[in-house]
Amino acid sequence: MKAAVDIGTNSVRLLLVSPEGEVGRWETVTGLGRGLRERGQLTEDSMARTLAALRRYGELISQHSATRKRAVATSAVRDARNRDDFLDRAEVALGVRPENISGEEEARLSFAGAVGDLCGAHGRMVVDIGGGSTEFVWLDRDGAVEGISLELGSVRLTESVLPDRPPSRRQIQGAFSQTAEVLGEVSLPLRPKVVGVAGTWTSLAAIALRLETYDSARVHDSTITAAQLAILLSELAGMTVEETAAIPSLEPARAPMILAGAMIAREALRRLAAPEVLISEFDLLDGIIDSI
Numbered sequence: 001m002k003a004a005v006d007i008g009t010n011s012v013r014l015l016l017v018s019p020e021g022e023v024g025r026w027e028t029v030t031g032l033g034r035g036l037r038e039r040g041q042l043t044e045d046s047m048a049r050t051l052a053a054l055r056r057y058g059e060l061i062s063q064h065s066a067t068r069k070r071a072v073a074t075s076a077v078r079d080a081r082n083r084d085d086f087l088d089r090a091e092v093a094l095g096v097r098p099e100n101i102s103g104e105e106e107a108r109l110s111f112a113g114a115v116g117d118l119c120g121a122h123g124r125m126v127v128d129i130g131g132g133s134t135e136f137v138w139l140d141r142d143g144a145v146e147g148i149s150l151e152l153g154s155v156r157l158t159e160s161v162l163p164d165r166p167p168s169r170r171q172i173q174g175a176f177s178q179t180a181e182v183l184g185e186v187s188l189p190l191r192p193k194v195v196g197v198a199g200t201w202t203s204l205a206a207i208a209l210r211l212e213t214y215d216s217a218r219v220h221d222s223t224i225t226a227a228q229l230a231i232l233l234s235e236l237a238g239m240t241v242e243e244t245a246a247i248p249s250l251e252p253a254r255a256p257m258i259l260a261g262a263m264i265a266r267e268a269l270r271r272l273a274a275p276e277v278l279i280s281e282f283d284l285l286d287g288i289i290d291s292i
Helices: 044-063 075-079 083-094 103-115 154-161 169-184 199-208 226-237 241-245 258-272 284-291
Strands: 002-007 011-018 021-029 068-073 124-129 134-139 145-150 193-197 223-225 276-280
Touching: 002 044, 002 284, 011 044, 011 284, 021 044, 044 083, 068 075, 068 083, 068 103, 068 284, 075 083, 075 103, 103 124, 103 134, 103 145, 103 193, 103 284, 124 199, 124 258, 134 258, 154 169, 154 258, 169 258, 193 199, 193 258, 199 223, 199 226, 199 258, 199 276, 223 226, 226 258, 258 276
Parallel strands: 002 068, 124 193, 193 276
Antiparallel strands: 002 011, 011 021, 124 134, 134 145, 223 276
């Protein structure tokens, strides 16, 4: 039995896989990175929520007798002054010490997980919008994985320029300007076949599909066009956090950050000159499990 744990800026996730196939996936939105931008370190409250989820995951790993396990921590832990304190406590809670991986390693694992079930990886661009960073990953002409990790994420953007819901016109303009500026500083291939992975993309897909409850089978392999994304963004921009949390298919804990995630998604497609995005339920977590 193998176990993979992803400790992200906004959520923590667990994947258990046996020789016969996938046993289960679990996700808990804990907001580990909330307040990090202002304080430069993880808050006690955010660590407590995350450690509580990791303890539950540790129990599940033990119950299923997983002997091969790997846990990784991403953007929020990379940026925090108190990362070692958190990793020490996470090791006790989980039963395995999380690796504080680089943005480049995160990108590589996300790509491997996302394209594993697709017919051909060439020409595809995996875009992973996280809470603290966004990764763009693709294959070069020689088949080597190339990736860029940017300090641009839904939690980071929300806390820096989108404090209100609904946001003011100035806040919206500021969010788009900041996103465009970050994306404009890097060189990216144009017109790739974009594959969107992780919670922002899958949540947006569920909303776009107008699902009454979240259904991973319907979300996986669905597409969102740039036009659909623009409409969805306009709808989210006019809602309060409470109204957003009431969207049937959306995890309520994602409500404060989903608008920022949608803005990054729209600007990513614009920057790549891509007309649509293919949504995949496979991502970093699957890359981790395959690396064990």
